[in-house]
Amino acid sequence: MSSETSEKTLKSPPKGDLKITKVYLILYNVSLIIGWGLIFLKAMIYISEKNSFSGLYNEVEFWLKVSQTAALLELLHSIFGLVRSSIFTTLPQVASRIFVLWFIVDPLLMQDEVAKESIGFPMLLFAWSITEIVRYSFYANALMDNVPYSLQWCRYTFFLVLYPMGVTGELISIYHSIPYATKTGKFSIRLPNKLNFGFDFVWLCYVLYPVYIPGFYHLFTYMLRQRKKVLGKPKAE
Numbered sequence: 001m002s003s004e005t006s007e008k009t010l011k012s013p014p015k016g017d018l019k020i021t022k023v024y025l026i027l028y029n030v031s032l033i034i035g036w037g038l039i040f041l042k043a044m045i046y047i048s049e050k051n052s053f054s055g056l057y058n059e060v061e062f063w064l065k066v067s068q069t070a071a072l073l074e075l076l077h078s079i080f081g082l083v084r085s086s087i088f089t090t091l092p093q094v095a096s097r098i099f100v101l102w103f104i105v106d107p108l109l110m111q112d113e114v115a116k117e118s119i120g121f122p123m124l125l126f127a128w129s130i131t132e133i134v135r136y137s138f139y140a141n142a143l144m145d146n147v148p149y150s151l152q153w154c155r156y157t158f159f160l161v162l163y164p165m166g167v168t169g170e171l172i173s174i175y176h177s178i179p180y181a182t183k184t185g186k187f188s189i190r191l192p193n194k195l196n197f198g199f200d201f202v203w204l205c206y207v208l209y210p211v212y213i214p215g216f217y218h219l220f221t222y223m224l225r226q227r228k229k230v231l232g233k234p235k236a237e
Contacts, residue, residue, distance in 0.1 A: 021082055022143055028073065029140035033133060035067035040129040053122045057110050060125065067132070068101050092215065100124070100170050104205075107186060108177035115176040123169030127162045134158055156227040163223070167216050174205050181205065 039060045046059045057064075071094045078087040105124075110116045138155040141147045181187070187201035 025077075025082065026140055026143050029136045029143070032067055032070060032136045033140065035063055035070070036129045036132040036136065039063045039067060039125070040133060043125060043129070053119070054117060056125070057105070057116070057121060061106075064125070065101065065106075068097055068128070071097065093219070096170075096215070097128070100173060103187065104170075104174055104177045108180050109173050112177070112180040115180055118172055118176040120169045120172030120174075120176060124166050124173060125169070127166030127169060130158065131162045131166065152230065156223070156230050159220075159223050159227075163216070163220055167212060171209065171212060174208060178202055178205055 042060050042063070043056060046056055047053065074083075074085070074090055074094055075087060077083045078085045078090045105121060108115070109118065109121060134151070134154045138147060138151055141151060181202050185201075187199075189197060189199040191198040
C-alpha cells in the first residue's frame with residue numbers, strides 16, 4: 001500500500017534538541033529524495049534503452065531495497081516523538097510496502113520466469129518512486145519553512161492517480177507471486193514438525209486482498225480531505 005503518514009510536524013522539545021532534530025530530519029528526507037530519484041532515473045533510462053520492462057528489477061534492486069527499507073526509520077521517528085505521526089498510523093503503511101518488497105517481489109515474483117514479466121512491478125515502482133520523490137521533497141521544504149505552491153499542489157494532486165496505480169501494482173504482484181509460492185512452499189511451515197505448528201503463506205496472500213480495500217479507502221479519503229483543506233475548493237469562473 002502506498003506509504004503515507006500524517007503531516008510530519010515537529011513537537012516542541014528544547015531549542016538545542018529542536019535544531020539537531022530538524023537538521024537530522026532534513027538530511028533524512030533529502031537522502032530519500034536522492035534515493036528515490038536515482039530509482040526513477042535508472043528506471044527511465046533502462047526502459048528507454050531496452051524498450052522493455054524485462055530486467056527492470058535488477059537495474060533498480062539495490063537502491064529500491066535501501067530506499068524502501070529506510071522508511072522503517074519513520075517508525076522510530078514516531079516512537080521517539082521526532083514527528084507527530086502516530087506509530088499506529090505509520091506502522092501499517094510502512095509494513096505493507098516492506099512486505100511487498102521483501103516477501104513478494106524479491107523472493108517470489110522475480111524468481112518465476114513468467115511472473116517476473118508481470119506489469120505489476122513496473123506499476124508499483126513508478127507509483128512508489130514518484131510519490132516518494134514528491135512526499136520527501138514536501139517534508140524537506142516544510143522543515144525549512146519554504147514550500148513552493150507547485151510542490152504543494154503536486155503533493156495533494158498526484159496521489160489521485162499514483163495511489164490507485166500503486167495499490168493495483170501491489171495486488172497484481174501478489175497475485176502473480178502465488179503460483180511460485182505454492183510450488184516452492186516459500187515462507188510456509190509444513191506439518192508435521194517438532195513445534196506442531198503450520199503456516200500457509202499463500203493463504204496469507206489471499207487474506208491481504210480484502211485487507212487492502214479498507215486500508216486504501218482510509219488512506220485515499222484522508223488525502224482527499226487534506227487536499228480540500230490545503231488547496232481549497234476550485235474558484236468558480
